[in-house]
Amino acid sequence: MSQNTSQAPTQQRTFTSIYKLMNDARERLSKTKHKIMVLSGKGGVGKTFVSAMLSLALASEGYRIALLDADIHGSSIPTVLAMHGMRLYASANGIEPTPGPLGIKVVATNLMLDSPDTPIIWRGPLKSKAITEFLAKVNWGENDFLIIDLPPGTGDEAITIVQTIKDLDGAIIVTAPSVLSEVIVAKAINFVVNNNVRLLGIVENMSYFKCPKCGSIYYVLGKSTGEELAKKFNTELLAKIPLDPYIGEALDKGVPYYIEYPDAEAAKAIKELARKLINTFQENASE
Numbered sequence: 001m002s003q004n005t006s007q008a009p010t011q012q013r014t015f016t017s018i019y020k021l022m023n024d025a026r027e028r029l030s031k032t033k034h035k036i037m038v039l040s041g042k043g044g045v046g047k048t049f050v051s052a053m054l055s056l057a058l059a060s061e062g063y064r065i066a067l068l069d070a071d072i073h074g075s076s077i078p079t080v081l082a083m084h085g086m087r088l089y090a091s092a093n094g095i096e097p098t099p100g101p102l103g104i105k106v107v108a109t110n111l112m113l114d115s116p117d118t119p120i121i122w123r124g125p126l127k128s129k130a131i132t133e134f135l136a137k138v139n140w141g142e143n144d145f146l147i148i149d150l151p152p153g154t155g156d157e158a159i160t161i162v163q164t165i166k167d168l169d170g171a172i173i174v175t176a177p178s179v180l181s182e183v184i185v186a187k188a189i190n191f192v193v194n195n196n197v198r199l200l201g202i203v204e205n206m207s208y209f210k211c212p213k214c215g216s217i218y219y220v221l222g223k224s225t226g227e228e229l230a231k232k233f234n235t236e237l238l239a240k241i242p243l244d245p246y247i248g249e250a251l252d253k254g255v256p257y258y259i260e261y262p263d264a265e266a267a268k269a270i271k272e273l274a275r276k277l278i279n280t281f282q283e284n285a286s287e
């Protein structure tokens with residue numbers, strides 16, 4: 001009994017501080033119109049690539065974009081956006097997002113590290129706190145879209161996002177033909193639906209490869225079943241993004257793919273994805 005009593009003030013302080021952080025986060029994000037999370041049931045399907053390129057596609061249509069890399073351990077948004085040597089910095093207004101290509105505001109743990117290959121050794125509660133602090137202490141300012149790139153699965157990071165951002169506008173599930181199993185897609189979809197987040201649809205990445213010489217289509221990672229899956233889960237197949245060798249080339253050259261190769265096959269699919277998203281929210285706005 002006496003032990004409980006002596007612990008009470010500390011526990012209360014912890015709850016108060018998390019409650020305050022969550023409130024601060026909501027206040028900080030109150031001038032961001034649409035908040036969208038990007039998740040997948042499995043790793044390596046191109047979630048980061050889709051989040052980063054979708055952000056660039058929306059920005060190139062004139063929208064104000066913020067991008068949160070909520071993948072604390074595997075933070076790679078800055079690399080994909082070619083933000084070499086850039087850092088977050090503090091101002092009197094909080095943590096300032098780092099301006100990325102086309103002016104998108106980027107927040108990522110890798111932008112806080114001296115070296116991008118430094119490992120972050122944090123367990124669940126610390127990762128959740130880091131994400132809440134990012135949301136609460138970053139000077140997000142006014143944005144049309146906040147895109148949140150999550151690590152694979154439905155763990156601490158995803159739970160923190162849905163608990164903190166109560167007015168999330170929706171979720172995009174990214175998957176690839178090799179992992180288009182119903183079970184994997186269902187897990188991600190159930191997480192979204194059970195948390196009362198609007199399911200915007202599925203993006204099938206690495207869908208096919210189109211030969212640039214003869215135009216033949218090859219299903220390198222297995223037959224595309226995106227349409228059937230979307231139908232089965234009563235959602236939309238938002239995009240089929242092909243495998244594109246220029247993506248690796250852009251990474252090697254240290255340039256953002258969408259800007260460097262705007263007419264490449266995958267870039268065109270991402271542009272379409274961005275337009276669908278814009279239409280979705282314009283339709284909603286006029287309802």
Ligand SMILES: Nc1ncnc2c1ncn2[C@@H]1O[C@H](COP(=O)(O)OP(=O)(O)OP(=O)(O)O)[C@@H](O)[C@H]1O
Nearest residue numbers: 043044045046047048049074152206242243244247
């Ligand atoms: N359509 C594509 N064509 C060719 N390469 C791609 C495509 N999409 C993504 N890639 C490449 O595949 C690799 C994995 O992509 P990415 O890191 O975006 O996946 P992820 O789902 O975010 O991974 P993680 O599970 O680590 O979070 C990267 O090297 C990326 O450049």
